[in-house]
Each structure stands twice: as C-alpha cells, then as structure tokens.
Amino acid sequence: MTWMDDQLRADLQNGFIDSSRPAGALGPEILTNRQGNTIFNEIKNELRTCTHFKMAVAFITPAVLVPIKSIMMDLAQKGVGGELLTGTYLQFNSPKVFAELMKIPNLKVRLTEEVGFHQKGYWFDHQDYETLIIGSANLTMDALLKNAEWCLKVSSKHQGAVVQQFAAEFGDQWQAAVQLNAAWLTAYQKGWQAPVLNSASQTSHSDQVMPNAMQKAACKRIEALRQAGEKRALVISATGTGKTYLAAFAVQSAKPNRVLVVAHREQLLLKARASFQKIIGGQDQDYGFFTSQQTPGTARYVFATVQTLARHLDQIGPADFDYVIIDEVHHAGAASYQKIINWLQPRFLLGLTATPDRTDDFNVYALFNYQLAYEIRLQEALSERMLCPFQFVGVSDYVWQGQTVSEKTPLKHLIQPERVDWIIKVADYYGHDGDVLHGLIFCSRTKEAQELAMLLTQKGYPAQALTGQDSAAKREQAVARLQAGELVYLITVDVFNEGIDIPCVNQVIMLRDTQSAIIFLQQLGRGLRKAPGKQFLTVIDFIGNYQHNYLIPQALTDDHSHQRSRALQTLRAEPTLGISTISFTRLAYERILASVEKAQLTGMSLLKSEFSQLKQRLGRTPLMADFQRAGILDESIFAEKFKTYPRFLQKMGETVNLNLQTEPVLQFLTEELANGKRQHELILLAMLTKQSTITVADYQTQLHQNGCWVDDATLASVKRVLTLEYYLTKGKIGSRIRYGNQPLIIMAGQQIQLHPQIQNYLRDAEFRLFWNDAIETGRLQAQKYDQKQPLTLNQRYTRMDAVKLLNNAQYMVPNGIGGYYFMGETGILFVTYHHSNTRAAIDFDNQFRSRTQLSFYSKTNRTLNSRDAEKLLNPNASLHLFVKNSDEQDQSQFVYLGLCQVMPGSAHEFLQKGTNKPIFGVELLLKHPVDQALYLAWQNEGAAHQFYQENS
Structure with a gap:
C-alpha cells in the first residue's frame, strides 16, 4: 500500500464516516462561491496541476475562456491537454463560444446531440490520483464566481468506482458526439438564434434610468454640502461610471433656475444633453447649446464648450446661471478654464473628473475649496457592475535571439515581422467579445505606433496610428472609422489616456512599460465603458523585461500601500474584481515577480509623489492618519523606514x-x-x-x-x-x-x-x-483587526508582535523566539512554507497536506523525549500557527492561521538527512481552513518557479 492509498483512506474516512478524523488535501469537499472562496479558483488550480483533464458542461460563455486560455497556453508548453464535451441545449452556447474553443490547440471539443444535455462535471488526472468536481456550475463567469452554486469535489485512485463510472459515462457520450470543426460551426451559425432571457429588467421601464447606490450616495453628499452653504464641490468618478448621469441627478435634487454644463468637446455635449433630458425631462426648448454656431437663448439647461465659452463670455452675465457643472475639471489649470471660472459666479459649482491627481502642479482640490463630495473608485465600480467587466491577461512579450523586449530594445526589433506576428497570434488567441474587433493598442514610441499600424494593415488588420501631433478632427474621424468597423485597431502612445469615449472597444493591448499606475488605469478605462451587447473587455498586456513591471499588480487593484506583500499577494492569488479576472502566464508571472522583488517600493521619489498628491488633496501638510484614511502608504512604512512621522x-x-x-x-x-x-x-x-x-x-x-x-x-x-x-x-x-x-x-x-x-x-x-x-x-x-481576540486570522504579524499580543512578560528579539516559542501552555509556531511536489520534501519539510492539515517539524537535534516535544504534545497546549512563504522578501512577517492541535498518534522521530541528527515531526490540524486564495497561491508557487526555470 502506497502513501497515496493511506492519504485517500484517511481523507475518505473524514469525509464520509467521521469528521473528527484528520483530513488531507484529497478529502471530499463542497465548493461554493461564499466567504471569499470561488469554484473558479479550484478549477484553475486543478487545471494547473493536472496531467490530463475532461470537462462536460452544458453552458459556456466567451468571457470565462480568456483566463482559461492563459492556463491552457502554459499547459500546452508542458504537453498537457484534455477534452471538452458540450452541446447546443437551448442554444445558450453562441457560435462565438465554439469559434473561441477552436483556437485552443491542446483542447479537443465534441458536441453531443443528446436532448436536454445539462451536465456540469470536471475531471482532472494527477498521475497518482484523479479529482472530480461535479455539481451545478457551468463554465460561465457568474457560475464560477458569483452565483449560489454547489459542487462536490472528490478524489479517487484510478481503480476507484466513481472515477471509472465518470470515465465510462464520459466515454460513451464522447464517442456518440460529433467533433467541433469549421463545417459544423458554419452550419450551426446559420440556424442559431440568441436565446431570449426572461429578465425583469427587460420589461416595462427599460428606458428609465435610476441612480445606482453610489450615485445616490454622491448626490446626497453634494446636496448636503450645498445646503450647508458650500459654493463648490468636486466629484471623482472612474471613467465610464456615469458622471453625466450623476450630475443630472444632482441637478434634479437641487432644482436650480438655470444650469450651465461645460465640456471640452461638442461630441460630449451632445451626449450630456441627451442624458440630462432623459433624467430631468422637459421640452426640447428647455435645452440649448452655446457653441460656435449656436446661442442658447433662454434655455434653462445650457451646454457649452470650453473654447466657445472662453471666447464669448461677454455674452453672458456672471450670475446668469445658478448651477454650473464642469466636466474633466482636472484641466482647469488651463487659461481658458481659469477665465471661465473667474468670470462665472454661480450659487454652486460642481466639478467632475476621473483623474484629479496631476503632474502639472495644478491643484484641482484647492479650486473646489477641498470639498471632495464623493469618490467612485474603479474596484468599487466594477463590484457594482457600473462598468463593463474585464478579463486581464499578462503574457510574455516576444523573445528575439534570446532577448525579451525591454525599455532599451531598439525600434527595429519592436517592429520586426516576427514580433508583429506574435502580437497578432496572441491577440487572436485571446480574442474579444462580439463579432467585430474594435481594438486599442498602446505602445511606447510614436514611430513604433506608426510602423505597427502599417504592418498590421498589411497583414489584414486595418490600423491607424494617432499621435499628439494629430488634430482633434483627425482623431474623431479615426474613432468613427473604428466604431464603423473600417479600422480594427487604433494605435497610440498616450493620446487616448483620457477624454475619449469609445464604448465599442472590446480589446485593449498594452505594448509598453507600465511607468505609472494612473496612466495604466486610464488606458484600461478606455475599454470599460458599457455598450449594447458588450459583455466584457479583453485586456492583453505584453510583459517584457521592464523595470516597472512591479506597478502592474498595484495598478490592477488600485493599491497605494507600497507594501511588497500586497503586490505579491495580487500576483500569486490573481484576485477577481466582481466578475473581472486577472491572469498571468507563467513566464509573465516570473518577470513581474522579479520586478516586484527588486523594486524600491518605498523609494524617496515614490514617497514624495504620494505625499505631494495627498497634500494637494487636503490643502495642508498631511498627518500620518490622513494617509491611512486615504488608503495610501501603510503605517508600517513610517515605522520601518523613518521611525517617527x-x-x-x-x-x-x-x-x-x-x-x-x-x-x-x-x-x-x-x-x-x-x-x-x-x-x-x-x-x-x-x-x-x-x-x-x-x-x-x-x-x-x-x-x-x-x-x-x-x-x-x-x-x-x-x-x-x-x-x-x-x-x-x-x-x-x-x-x-x-x-x-x-x-x-x-x-x-x-x-x-x-x-x-x-x-x-x-x-x-x-x-x-x-x-x-x-x-x-x-x-x-x-x-x-478583530479586537475581540488577541490575533486576527489572515493578518500578518512579526514574531515580536505575536509574543507581545499573547501577553509574554518580556520583550523578545527574533533570534530568541526561533521557529517556535512556549509561554506556559501557550505555544507559538512559526513556519516557513516550502512547497514541493516531491515525496522527499513531503517527508522532511513543512508541507500543507490540505487546507486544514500541516506537516510540522521540530528544530534539529530534538527527540520525542525532548522538552520541545513534551510542550508540543501537551494535550492542554494552546497552539497558535503562523506561516510565511519561503520566497517572501520580508522574512519578518507571518500570516496568522489560527489555533491548531497535534493529530493524535502522528508524532514520529527520524534522523535528518545530511546530519544524522534526530528530529521529530507531527501533523497539525487547523481549527480554521486556510484562506482559499492564500492556500492555492502557496501551493502553486513551487510549480511556477519550476516551470519558469524549464521554459525561460
């Protein structure tokens, strides 16, 4: 009988006979999308660690295939593939889904013609055992991330009846099914009709716009400031979150006599007028334009461009409008804006912007008397589904003669045909939502943009480069061509960072170093605006050997803490934001990891930038507490780097x-x-x-x-x-x-x-x-922190923190604490986790066997008769477990995993390899399962490094 037999026997005993018995990683488990866990994470982990897989699912959506393709790309390099069995039940699966599935070379797909095919089963071969996940979850983003789903995860040896039954059932249906190919897809596409969903939102008041929770809160705050006598207020709202609607709702609450809305482009004014009339109502004559060709007359709601207004201020009186709204107000440092603001004397001035923090030293906060009414951040907007979800994939940039693209790569290598072919191949592999590609590409140099546009056009992807030298008219013409489908890509350097509205964009490609988190989010935001029929945005970041790769995990989660542990956690755990996902291929992952580990996250230039921006926002010198309120610069930075504020x-x-x-x-x-x-x-x-x-x-x-x-x-x-x-x-x-x-x-x-x-x-x-x-x-x-107990699950602590918070009588330095420390019957265990898939490591290193079981080993030269063993094996001992990953750069911080106990009968003694000194080990049973994302990230870390070494 092998160790795997023993492990499975123990796990099945726990799962089906006696829950008080210890369980390992192979125990049966109910998977849900609750309490921070997701079925999506479990399936990703099984895919990444398997040697073969089979899936049988009724429904699939294109969005879920983007992160799945990222894993498939890595699996293909290892020679791992699998089969997918699906069907056409209710015609839920669109032709687009089947077209995207055909792009995955290591995936065989067959279509069952069985009536009512409604299965949801996933099978993964791990050589020594097999794992099944069977339940209610289809291969869709909502099912794997958000819906109330139940799936049973079980593991078995190859000769186990349950996996043999699955294999037989799958095999029978597979043999009866037809192969997915171009001919089948053509026939299906001709007869396919999109299913009509029965949704209350599609009935009766579909044209009525109601404020969402965040817009309600913002309007309430704006009105409170106005009622309190404030003359000005600023709203910061992420691109695509409905700033214009928010302003219209605010005006609806205030009921002013006359309103002036100011924007910098006539196209935006046309949309603003339509939005205001949709919210507020009224006759057409109530709405007027003040442009180079039109005057507003006596209209109650007037819409004007900055340029026209600045030239013709003499035609209006300073008090003609009692409520003025200025869009993109971060540009208010310009002379034209200043002229308008200094002339007008409304009862209330409302400023709207998505990017208040500037590099031109203009303080937009001071302009509004530091009255920040409300701020809608990107992550909050995604969670509230105010924006279109995105599927971000970090992939490796092209490698030429052993050299990966970097900041110093000569232009001739950036535009060589092989790199262009690689860009096309990857962009096509990950695809886009909808039938027509509307793409934006951001690159690093103007000449690169121009050459790429020419080469992409030659290869059948009509593209146009836009630079800062191009006129506004030329840009608008190019945008119109993209929207009409005449162009596939617009390629630019920084032209479209802000101030452009192209809702149809369904693919964003980044071909440059991420030198600013602000610019990264601006460029990402170009594709996040909702549009009819648009379900998601595909974002492909080609990651080279760039110095600033460390900014990517920070930018994706809008993290300003400058804590290395948070950046690493984002990278390892690939968190989801609502139903938006973050994925990295292994080579891209390692490049970012290397950058994070080298980065000076608390370098003086970065700290001064954060300090300056917060000082601008507050209008005074910030205090340490101000940084904590703003979620900027964690307190630990001041303590560790400066000792005092x-x-x-x-x-x-x-x-x-x-x-x-x-x-x-x-x-x-x-x-x-x-x-x-x-x-x-x-x-x-x-x-x-x-x-x-x-x-x-x-x-x-x-x-x-x-x-x-x-x-x-x-x-x-x-x-x-x-x-x-x-x-x-x-x-x-x-x-x-x-x-x-x-x-x-x-x-x-x-x-x-x-x-x-x-x-x-x-x-x-x-x-x-x-x-x-x-x-x-x-x-x-x-x-x-949970102040009802000394320590909080999943928070980070140093050895000295733990000893103090558990009421030790005296200060201890780390060397005096070591790997474990006892205070009477209270024990504190500090584990450095080394994950390895080899059996030797499992025998002699600290290893998680499951989310509730950890193999733990003593210090060298300890026997089961030692004082250490006596303390650890004391049945009355209260054992607190702290764990850190072996590659953590900050080696002082451990994650608290809660109380644990020694499994009865698990203590064993042996001679340590290489020294022949005695050591003993025990199995620890955790009171609380390790957080799913943290556990999977730790489990995958060793595999990631091994894969990188083999393929870099």
Missing part, C-alpha cells in the same frame, strides 16, 4: 522641530502602537490625553464599549508595555531597549495616571499634534 516630514522637505528628548516617545508610539494590532494601549492613552487620571474601572468600560477583549493577563500586559517594563533588558535593571527610560503611565492601585513628564511634553503643541496623530492612526489601523 516627524522624520518622514523632514525628508519630504517640511519644517519640523524635533525634540531629541521626546523623540523616543514618538518612536515607541509609531513602531509599537500605531499599527493598531492591539487597541488597548491606544484607548488608554486617548483617555489619559483628555483626562490625566482615570480609574481602572473606567478604562475597562471603554474597552468593552470598543469591542475589545478584557482579561487580567491582557491588562497586565498593557501596563508592562506602557510603563516600558516590558522592554527591560534582561539582567540589566533600569536600562531599556530602543525607547529610552520614559514611562508613559503610572499605575497605582485602581488609578491610572499619565506620567507627569508626558503631561509636560504635551504642553508643546507640535509634540501634542504628533502624539494624537499616532494614536488616531493606530485606532484607524485597528479597524483591520
């Missing part, structure tokens, strides 16, 4: 008077408390700042009111930390580590007092400002 401000060029006497206090607050991992100390200091002496009972009441756990051990720990007793150097009474000798509090009996010296420090206004800021920052950070 005043030192960060000095580096930003701000004038700060640092007091060397008080600086250790601010360093203590910043490094130890402002991370918010425990709120108890922060609550106490906030109370004592207002009232220098309080009672223990009052303090406990505040803890309860703030949802914090309270016990004697924690209260004692808080006292040791704030008196700095916790930081006493072992054996050296009176000397302390790092934070000097100034206690923050005095506790006597039932009284708690702010130390008189701290009270004296607080008389200084600047110290008080930074003291309060650190406390407020910590309170904001604390919202990420």
Whole structure:
C-alpha cells in the first residue's frame, strides 16, 4: 500500500464516516462561491496541476475562456491537454463560444446531440490520483464566481468506482458526439438564434434610468454640502461610471433656475444633453447649446464648450446661471478654464473628473475649496457592475535571439515581422467579445505606433496610428472609422489616456512599460465603458523585461500601500474584481515577480509623489492618519523606514522641530502602537490625553464599549508595555531597549495616571499634534483587526508582535523566539512554507497536506523525549500557527492561521538527512481552513518557479 492509498483512506474516512478524523488535501469537499472562496479558483488550480483533464458542461460563455486560455497556453508548453464535451441545449452556447474553443490547440471539443444535455462535471488526472468536481456550475463567469452554486469535489485512485463510472459515462457520450470543426460551426451559425432571457429588467421601464447606490450616495453628499452653504464641490468618478448621469441627478435634487454644463468637446455635449433630458425631462426648448454656431437663448439647461465659452463670455452675465457643472475639471489649470471660472459666479459649482491627481502642479482640490463630495473608485465600480467587466491577461512579450523586449530594445526589433506576428497570434488567441474587433493598442514610441499600424494593415488588420501631433478632427474621424468597423485597431502612445469615449472597444493591448499606475488605469478605462451587447473587455498586456513591471499588480487593484506583500499577494492569488479576472502566464508571472522583488517600493521619489498628491488633496501638510484614511502608504512604512512621522516630514522637505528628548516617545508610539494590532494601549492613552487620571474601572468600560477583549493577563500586559517594563533588558535593571527610560503611565492601585513628564511634553503643541496623530492612526489601523481576540486570522504579524499580543512578560528579539516559542501552555509556531511536489520534501519539510492539515517539524537535534516535544504534545497546549512563504522578501512577517492541535498518534522521530541528527515531526490540524486564495497561491508557487526555470 502506497502513501497515496493511506492519504485517500484517511481523507475518505473524514469525509464520509467521521469528521473528527484528520483530513488531507484529497478529502471530499463542497465548493461554493461564499466567504471569499470561488469554484473558479479550484478549477484553475486543478487545471494547473493536472496531467490530463475532461470537462462536460452544458453552458459556456466567451468571457470565462480568456483566463482559461492563459492556463491552457502554459499547459500546452508542458504537453498537457484534455477534452471538452458540450452541446447546443437551448442554444445558450453562441457560435462565438465554439469559434473561441477552436483556437485552443491542446483542447479537443465534441458536441453531443443528446436532448436536454445539462451536465456540469470536471475531471482532472494527477498521475497518482484523479479529482472530480461535479455539481451545478457551468463554465460561465457568474457560475464560477458569483452565483449560489454547489459542487462536490472528490478524489479517487484510478481503480476507484466513481472515477471509472465518470470515465465510462464520459466515454460513451464522447464517442456518440460529433467533433467541433469549421463545417459544423458554419452550419450551426446559420440556424442559431440568441436565446431570449426572461429578465425583469427587460420589461416595462427599460428606458428609465435610476441612480445606482453610489450615485445616490454622491448626490446626497453634494446636496448636503450645498445646503450647508458650500459654493463648490468636486466629484471623482472612474471613467465610464456615469458622471453625466450623476450630475443630472444632482441637478434634479437641487432644482436650480438655470444650469450651465461645460465640456471640452461638442461630441460630449451632445451626449450630456441627451442624458440630462432623459433624467430631468422637459421640452426640447428647455435645452440649448452655446457653441460656435449656436446661442442658447433662454434655455434653462445650457451646454457649452470650453473654447466657445472662453471666447464669448461677454455674452453672458456672471450670475446668469445658478448651477454650473464642469466636466474633466482636472484641466482647469488651463487659461481658458481659469477665465471661465473667474468670470462665472454661480450659487454652486460642481466639478467632475476621473483623474484629479496631476503632474502639472495644478491643484484641482484647492479650486473646489477641498470639498471632495464623493469618490467612485474603479474596484468599487466594477463590484457594482457600473462598468463593463474585464478579463486581464499578462503574457510574455516576444523573445528575439534570446532577448525579451525591454525599455532599451531598439525600434527595429519592436517592429520586426516576427514580433508583429506574435502580437497578432496572441491577440487572436485571446480574442474579444462580439463579432467585430474594435481594438486599442498602446505602445511606447510614436514611430513604433506608426510602423505597427502599417504592418498590421498589411497583414489584414486595418490600423491607424494617432499621435499628439494629430488634430482633434483627425482623431474623431479615426474613432468613427473604428466604431464603423473600417479600422480594427487604433494605435497610440498616450493620446487616448483620457477624454475619449469609445464604448465599442472590446480589446485593449498594452505594448509598453507600465511607468505609472494612473496612466495604466486610464488606458484600461478606455475599454470599460458599457455598450449594447458588450459583455466584457479583453485586456492583453505584453510583459517584457521592464523595470516597472512591479506597478502592474498595484495598478490592477488600485493599491497605494507600497507594501511588497500586497503586490505579491495580487500576483500569486490573481484576485477577481466582481466578475473581472486577472491572469498571468507563467513566464509573465516570473518577470513581474522579479520586478516586484527588486523594486524600491518605498523609494524617496515614490514617497514624495504620494505625499505631494495627498497634500494637494487636503490643502495642508498631511498627518500620518490622513494617509491611512486615504488608503495610501501603510503605517508600517513610517515605522520601518523613518521611525517617527516627524522624520518622514523632514525628508519630504517640511519644517519640523524635533525634540531629541521626546523623540523616543514618538518612536515607541509609531513602531509599537500605531499599527493598531492591539487597541488597548491606544484607548488608554486617548483617555489619559483628555483626562490625566482615570480609574481602572473606567478604562475597562471603554474597552468593552470598543469591542475589545478584557482579561487580567491582557491588562497586565498593557501596563508592562506602557510603563516600558516590558522592554527591560534582561539582567540589566533600569536600562531599556530602543525607547529610552520614559514611562508613559503610572499605575497605582485602581488609578491610572499619565506620567507627569508626558503631561509636560504635551504642553508643546507640535509634540501634542504628533502624539494624537499616532494614536488616531493606530485606532484607524485597528479597524483591520478583530479586537475581540488577541490575533486576527489572515493578518500578518512579526514574531515580536505575536509574543507581545499573547501577553509574554518580556520583550523578545527574533533570534530568541526561533521557529517556535512556549509561554506556559501557550505555544507559538512559526513556519516557513516550502512547497514541493516531491515525496522527499513531503517527508522532511513543512508541507500543507490540505487546507486544514500541516506537516510540522521540530528544530534539529530534538527527540520525542525532548522538552520541545513534551510542550508540543501537551494535550492542554494552546497552539497558535503562523506561516510565511519561503520566497517572501520580508522574512519578518507571518500570516496568522489560527489555533491548531497535534493529530493524535502522528508524532514520529527520524534522523535528518545530511546530519544524522534526530528530529521529530507531527501533523497539525487547523481549527480554521486556510484562506482559499492564500492556500492555492502557496501551493502553486513551487510549480511556477519550476516551470519558469524549464521554459525561460
């Protein structure tokens, strides 16, 4: 009997006989799209690790095939393929689906003619065993990501009855089915009619536009500001989220006498007028244009271009309009905008923009008195389905003579026929929604755009290059040709980053280094506007050896924290945004990974840029808490890189008077408390700042009111930390580590007092400002943590964090903690996870056997009779598990996975290879399953590196 037999036997015992028995990775499991889990992730993982697959599904949508194709491309390089059995039940599957399936070379497709074919089954061969996923989920984005679906996942040996039954059933239907080919598709296409969906949204009031939840919230905030007497307000709304509708709803609420809407292009004004009349209603004569050919007369709602208005301001009075709306207001630094804004004197001025942060030093926030009414971010808009979903694929750029495209690649190599052929091949493979391709290509150089347009046209893909030198009329003409299908691609450098509306765009190709997250999102946004019949946008990013590849995961998730761990998590987990997906082929993945690991995410130029933009937004010098509210620069950056926030401000060029006497206090607050991992100390200091002496009972009441756990051990720990007793150097009474000798509090009996010296420090206004800021920052950070218990699942902690939060009596340095540390019957286990598919590694390294079981090994030279084993095997021990991946660059941070226990009878002792020293191992059973995305990311990490080494 093999180890696989043992594993399956144990897993089946757990799944079907006794749930209290330990389970491994092969145990039966119900898959759902709940609590952060998705069926999509499970199927992706099975595909990536299998040696063969079979799928039988009734319904398929084109969108789901884009990320599937990314995996298929990698599998093809490994010689792995499979079969897909589907059909034409209810004619749900469009001809487009079958055309896209035919592009996948390592996928054989057959069509069953069986009436009522409605199956949903997935089979994956893993050499030693096979896995089945059978249930309700079709191969569609909604089914795999959002719908309430149930699927049963089971594993079996090849000779198991269940997989043999599946194989027999699949084989019978496969033999009876017809092969998908061009002739079959032609015949199907001629007789196919799109199914009519029974949807309430398609009945009665289909032409009535109602505000969505975000638009309602924005209008409510705008109206509140107006009622409060504010004269101006700014709304930041991602491209395609309906800024014009939002403005119309705001006007509908305000009921002004006359309204002026200002935009920079007549085409936008025409659409704005139609939107306003659709929302507000009224007669045609209520709406008028002020352009070079038209004057508005007495119209109540007037639409004007910036250019015309600036030239003819003498024709209107400053108070003619009591409500003025300016679109794309980030351009308001221009002389024409300034002339208009300085002339008009409305009761209320509303500015709309998708890109407020500028590089031209113009402060749009100051223009609106720093009244930011509302901000609709890209991720929120996607979740609310305000935008068209996108399927992003990061692929490898062309490799020429062993060299991949980089910033330094000569132009002649960028436009060589082989690279153009590669671009065409990849773009065709991943495809696009709909029958007609409407594509945008962003490249790095004007000459490259021009040459690519010529070469693509020669190869049957009519394309036109547009540059900054082209007139607005030429651009509009080119856009019209793209919309009409006369052009397949518009190719540009940065011309279409903003201010252009082409809803039909269904494919965006990026052929350049991502030097700015803002520009990346602007270019992505060109294709996110909804259009009739448009279901999704395909985004293909050709990733070369670019210096700024690290920006891609940040840009996709709009992450401004500058934390390497977050960028790595995005890269590994490939998160979904609503039903939008992110996928990377393995070679592209490794290129981005290398860039992330090399990147100076907290380099001074990046920090100064974030600081400058936030300062513009606030109209004052930001405090540390301001960064946390804005989701910019995680607090850990200030602690690790600068020790105190005043030192960060000095580096930003701000004038700060640092007091060397008080600086250790601010360093203590910043490094130890402002991370918010425990709120108890922060609550106490906030109370004592207002009232220098309080009672223990009052303090406990505040803890309860703030949802914090309270016990004697924690209260004692808080006292040791704030008196700095916790930081006493072992054996050296009176000397302390790092934070000097100034206690923050005095506790006597039932009284708690702010130390008189701290009270004296607080008389200084600047110290008080930074003291309060650190406390407020910590309170904001604390919202990420479950304050009802010492540690929060899936959050990151250092060894010192864990020891302190579990109420150790004394500060510990990492070397004193090691791989595990015991405080009485409380054990803290720190695991560096090395994933490998080899049996040898499973025998001698820390390995997850499933989301609830981890093989754990002791330090070297430990036997089952050692003190370490006695502590670990104590049945009363409370064991806390922390894990980090082996390639984490920040080796100090571990993810907390919760409590665990040693599986009875799993302890075993052996001699470590290479040293012949004793070591023992146990199986740990986790109380909570590891987060699905985290687990799959860790499991796939080893396979990704191995694949890269073999194919790079």
